[in-house]
Amino acid sequence: MSALAHRSFYDEYLHHSRWLTEESAAIRNDWFENLAVEDKSALLFRFEILLKGTVALGNMRNYPGGILSLPEDEPDFAIHCRMLRQAVDELIDLGEKLNRNAVSVRYPLEVFTSTNVDDGLRTELMERTQVQDTPEQGLVLLIGTMRIITALLTAAIERGRVSQQEFVAIHTVLYREVIASRFFNTLTLFEFRSQYDEILRHKVLMTLRSIEHVAAERITAISLLTIFRLMNYLDVTIRWDDTQPAGSLLALLCLIHSDGSQFAHFLAHDTAHWISADFGAEYEYLTPVELAESYDELNLQFQELKSLRELLESTGNQLDLELRKTFAQQLTPLDELHVGEAGLGAVHVACTSLQSFLQNAAVLLVQEFNVGIKGDDLFEDFTSDVTRSKRLRRDIWMFRQILRAFVAKTRGTEAVRDRWAGLDTFRFVKTFVEYFRSMGYQLLRYSDYERFDKFMALVDRLRDGDVLEVQRLSSVVEECEAFYIYLQKMFDAVSLRRELLDEPFDTKDAARTLKLFIA
Numbered sequence: 001m002s003a004l005a006h007r008s009f010y011d012e013y014l015h016h017s018r019w020l021t022e023e024s025a026a027i028r029n030d031w032f033e034n035l036a037v038e039d040k041s042a043l044l045f046r047f048e049i050l051l052k053g054t055v056a057l058g059n060m061r062n063y064p065g066g067i068l069s070l071p072e073d074e075p076d077f078a079i080h081c082r083m084l085r086q087a088v089d090e091l092i093d094l095g096e097k098l099n100r101n102a103v104s105v106r107y108p109l110e111v112f113t114s115t116n117v118d119d120g121l122r123t124e125l126m127e128r129t130q131v132q133d134t135p136e137q138g139l140v141l142l143i144g145t146m147r148i149i150t151a152l153l154t155a156a157i158e159r160g161r162v163s164q165q166e167f168v169a170i171h172t173v174l175y176r177e178v179i180a181s182r183f184f185n186t187l188t189l190f191e192f193r194s195q196y197d198e199i200l201r202h203k204v205l206m207t208l209r210s211i212e213h214v215a216a217e218r219i220t221a222i223s224l225l226t227i228f229r230l231m232n233y234l235d236v237t238i239r240w241d242d243t244q245p246a247g248s249l250l251a252l253l254c255l256i257h258s259d260g261s262q263f264a265h266f267l268a269h270d271t272a273h274w275i276s277a278d279f280g281a282e283y284e285y286l287t288p289v290e291l292a293e294s295y296d297e298l299n300l301q302f303q304e305l306k307s308l309r310e311l312l313e314s315t316g317n318q319l320d321l322e323l324r325k326t327f328a329q330q331l332t333p334l335d336e337l338h339v340g341e342a343g344l345g346a347v348h349v350a351c352t353s354l355q356s357f358l359q360n361a362a363v364l365l366v367q368e369f370n371v372g373i374k375g376d377d378l379f380e381d382f383t384s385d386v387t388r389s390k391r392l393r394r395d396i397w398m399f400r401q402i403l404r405a406f407v408a409k410t411r412g413t414e415a416v417r418d419r420w421a422g423l424d425t426f427r428f429v430k431t432f433v434e435y436f437r438s439m440g441y442q443l444l445r446y447s448d449y450e451r452f453d454k455f456m457a458l459v460d461r462l463r464d465g466d467v468l469e470v471q472r473l474s475s476v477v478e479e480c481e482a483f484y485i486y487l488q489k490m491f492d493a494v495s496l497r498r499e500l501l502d503e504p505f506d507t508k509d510a511a512r513t514l515k516l517f518i519a
Contacts, residue, residue, distance in 0.1 A: 007214070007217075008208075008209065008217075008221075009214075009217050009218040009221040009222070010199075010205070010208050010209075010217075010221040010224075010225070013190070013192050013221055013222060013225055014192050014193075014194050014197060014198060014225070015194050017191065018188055018190065018191055019185060019188040019191050020183070024182060024183060027134065027135065027183070028135055028183050029194075031134065031135040031136070031183075032044065032135075032195055035098070035100070036100070037097060037098065037100075040098075040195075041195050041196045042196070043094065043097055043098060044098065044193075044195055044196060045193075045195070045196040045232070046094055046236070047091065047094040047095060047098060047184075048184065048186045048193070049186070049233060049236070049252065049255060050087060050090060050091055050094065050248060050251055050252065051091060051142075051178060051184060051186050052178075052186040052187060052255055052259075053087065053248075053251030053252045053254055053255035054084065054087045054088060054091065054174060054178075054251050055174065055175055055178055055186075055187060056251065056254035056255045056257070056258040056259075057080075057083065057084055057087065057171075057250060057251045057254045058084075058168070058171040058172075058174075058175060059254070059258070062253075062254035062255075062257040062258050062327075063250070063253075063254060063257075063327075063333070064250075064253050064257075064326075064327050064331030064332060064333065065327070065328070065331055065332050065333030075163075075164060076161045076162060077162040077163065077164050077166070077167040078156070078157055078160070078161060078162045080162070080167050081153045081156050081157050081162050081167055081170070082153075082157060082247065083246065083247035083250045083251075084153060084167075084170075084171065084174075084247060084251075085150055085153040085154065085157070085247065086245035086246060086247025086248060087245070087247040087248045087250070087251040088146050088149055088150050088153070088174070088247075089150060089245070089247075090245060090247075090248045091143075091146055092143050092146045092147060092150070095139050095142060095143040095146070096143065098139060099136055099139045099140070099143070100136065129141055129144055132181070132182040132183065134183075135183040135184075138181055138182055138183040138184055139184070141177075141181070142177060142178075142181055142184060145173070145174070145177045146174075148173070149170060149173055149174050152170045152173075153170060156170065189262060189266075190222055190225075190226065192225050192229070196232070197225060197228070197229060197232075199224065199225065199228050201378055203366070203370070203373060203377055203378060204224060204362070204366055204378060207366050207369050207370045207373070208220065208221055208224065210369060210370070211369055213279075213282070213301055213304075213305075214278050214281070214282055215274075215275050215276075215278035215279040215282065215301075215305055216275075216304065216305060216308055216369075218274070218278055219271055219274050219275055219278075219308070219312065220308070220365060220368075220369070223267065223271075223312065223365060224362060224365060224366075226259075226263050227358050227361055227362050227365075228362070229259070230256065230259060230260055230263070230358055231355055231358050231359070231362075233252060233255060233256050233259070234256065234351045234352075234354060234355045234358070235355075236252060237249065237252055237253065237256070237347055237348075237351045238348055238351050238352055238355065240344060240347065240348075241344070242344060246343075249347070253327075253331070253347070256351075256354075257323060257327050260319060260323050260354075261320070261323055263316075263319065264316045264317070264319040264320040264323065265316065265320075266316065267312045267313060267315050267316025267317075267319065268312075268313050268316030268317050268320065269316070271309060271312040271313065271316070272309050272313070275305050275308065275309050279301065279302075279305060283298065307368065308368055311364060311365065311368060312365075315361050315364070315365070318357070318361075318395075319357070319358075319361070321513070321516060321517050322353075322354055322357050323354075324516045325513050325516055326350045326351075326353070326354050328516060329512060329513075329516070330346065330349065330350035330353070331346060331347065331350050332346060352387065353387045353391075356387040356388055356391070357387075357391065359375070359378070359379050359382055359388075360375070360388055362378065362379075363375045363378055363379075363382070366378065375388075386499040386500065386503060389494060389497050389499050389500050390500065390503060392494055393491060393494045393495060393500065393505060394505075394509075394510045394513060396487055396490055396491045396494065397491060397505070397507075397510050398510060398513065398514045398517065399487060400484060400487045400488065400491065401514060402514075403480050403483065403484045403487070404484060406480060407477055407480050407481055407484065410476070410477050411477065
């Protein structure tokens with residue numbers, strides 16, 4: 001075992017900031033420890049995620065229902081301003097609760113609106129508000145700016161129609177203020193807080209601490225911390241009621257979409273590099289003799305890391321699909337979002353489904369190192385949620401359609417054998433391999449498919465292009481056809497699960513999801 005493996009990346013990510021300097025982190029921790037506020041962890045969490053959410057709200061690709069369709073002639077962004085103002089108003093309220101000297105938050109704007117204050121005093125006060133030596137001062141600056149933003153939003157709304165340029169300009173003031181905050185810049189990717197990001201599940205922590213290799217431990221720690229952070233976001237939305245502002249809900253939904261999409265991309269596209277870099281760093285200083293002596297250990301580690309990489313890539317692609325389904329199909333567009341019974345019902349259903357997916361992702365990741373772990377060992381409501389079985393049934397159906405299309409395509413090419421070397425057909429093969437990597441691998445983890453190894457070997461050959469020289473794909477097609485039949489049996493077996501007996505399969509919904517996947 002490498003000496004580096006004695007590091008705890010979980011502790012490092014949780015207790016050591018990737019953004020704050022060591023001095024600033026110590027000041028912030030002291031401030032929090034001495035903060036005499038009830039439920040201060042929950043309050044700080046709500047403040048910082050809403051701060052990050054208001055930034056995400058400025059990017060319309062994060063909105064539920066897709067990008068809002070606006071009239072081409074003079075589009076009106078007044079509703080965006082109203083939503084943003086509601087979120088900013090709550091931020092001001094939360095910030096004042098966190099600040100032990102809330103009076104000081106109010107004076108700058110009041111002074112600057114007075115005609116009895118000369119420019120010397122105005123400049124002195126402005127300079128004083130820019131100081132961020134302490135978190136209290138940072139809050140004063142943030143909340144003071146939020147009050148200015150509220151005034152700008154109110155004025156824009158009262159004038160009537162608001163242009164996109166005006167909305168973006170006001171939002172940019174907020175965006176820049178968050179980035180410039182010494183103690184409350186929440187925008188760094190994979191930045192965690194010991195005050196509210198600790199994973200309070202003993203078996204998850206024990207599994208993390210049992211991982212012996214740096215390459216696996218680092219990527220697993222950051223993945224689990226992010227999964228649980230996303231689930232904490234979803235917990236807030238699932239508990240949302242109609243006494244809370246719609247603008248804050250929209251900001252939080254935008255945050256879920258933003259952070260979730262970045263995490264999905266990281267899993268699907270970046271984890272392989274992280275794993276290989278860490279794996280190589282452990283052994284780059286070994287001599288040829290030492291490498292030869294370590295061959296068996298290295299080979300075992302390689303196989304374990306290959307399995308972990310495939311799981312993470314699959315999870316990333318699946319998360320991307322779930323986010324697209326949630327925000328493009330299940331949630332209504334901005335102009336229809338309201339905090340009424342129907343609107344909240346849709347939000348709760350969509351977020352509960354996404355929560356279930358993340359729970360399952362966490363379980364699969366823990367099982368990679370502790371095969372004896374079950375879902376209900378980590379989550380009390382894991383086995384009682386039918387959404388997992390419904391999602392599995394849907395994914396089986398989707399993958400069967402992909403297999404059927406692939407078989408039909410390849411069978412069609414056999415009639416015109418010379419066309420098989422064509423670029424378009426080869427691109428189709430590569431696309432099929434990507435579908436399998438992102439869907440099939442995770443599906444196979446649910447089963448004991450006896451020809452799994454053979455099927456995986458054929459898929460690997462597809463990926464490498466070697467199969468183009470092997471009997472015109474006949475062996476691959478035969479294996480796909482056999483697996484297609486197996487998936488039908490698997491689909492029927494899942495449909496007979498007790499929790500699905502009263503849940504008919506929605507073919508139209510599955511087809512809409514498949515279109516999202518292949519878009």
